[in-house]
Amino acid sequence: QVQLVESGGGLVQAGGSLRLSCAASGRTFSASAMAWFRQAPGKEREFVAAISGLGISTRYDDSVKGRFTISRDNAKNTVYLRMNKLKPEDTAVYYCARRGEKYSTSSSISGEYDYWGQGTQVTVSS
Numbered sequence: 707q708v709q710l711v712e713s714g715g716g717l718v719q720a721g722g723s724l725r726l727s728c729a730a731s732g733r734t735f736s737a738s739a740m741a742w743f744r745q746a747p748g749k750e751r752e753f754v755a756a757i758s759g760l761g762i763s764t765r766y767d768d769s770v771k772g773r774f775t776i777s778r779d780n781a782k783n784t785v786y787l788r789m790n791k792l793k794p795e796d797t798a799v800y801y802c803a804r805r806g807e808k809y810s811t812s813s814s815i816s817g818e819y820d821y822w823g824q825g826t827q828v829t830v831s832s
Contacts, residue, residue, distance in 0.1 A: 708732045708821045710802045715826030718792055722830070726787040728802030728823055736760060736780040739805045739812040741819060742787045744798035744828075751801070751816055755787060759810030767814070770796075792830045799825040 714726040726742070741756035755766045755776040764776050775788040785802060803819035805812075813819070 708804060710804060710821055710823035712800065712802050712823045712826040715800060715828045717829045717831065720792060720794055720830055720832050722792050723788070723790045724792065724828060726789070726800055726802075726826060726828075728785045728787075730783045730785070730802075730804060732783075734807050735783040737807045737810055739810055740776075740778060740785040741803045741805075741812065741814075742776060742785075742800055743803060743816055744796075744800045745825075746795075746798040749798075753814040753816065754800070756812035756814060757785065758812045763812060765812055765814060789828070792828075794830045794832045797828060797830050799827050801825045 709731040711729045736759050742754040743751050744754050745751040753767050757764045757776045761778045773791045778785040802823040804821040806820045
């Protein structure tokens with residue numbers, strides 16, 4: 707059973723930074739691509755960033771490119787999202803997601819992720 711537990715959310719002023727963490731249970735963590743998605747009130751869940759199983763390739767939504775950095779530590783079964791220059795429009799619940807073990811290639815499509823965390827709230831004040 708794969709479990710994902712996010713942490714690191716909170717309240718921050720515009721221009722500030724946060725680092726989200728997602729700890730995954732289970733073996734073969736490095737075999738699976740990981741991603742972060744977010745959902746703001748009244749909006750659909752949207753892609754933020756993704757990273758391949760070995761961490762070689764990453765992809766970002768244009769809205770966060772240059773401000774957010776996704777990384778992973780396979781020895782710790784953890785993926786991170788470093789968020790800099792935060793804006794009020796970044797306010798959302800942030801979800802960690804994992805693809806199945808056979809899929810090490812990252813994707814921006816939520817339906818291609820099999821496992822999801824419970825989410826962590828990020829609030830950016832103006």
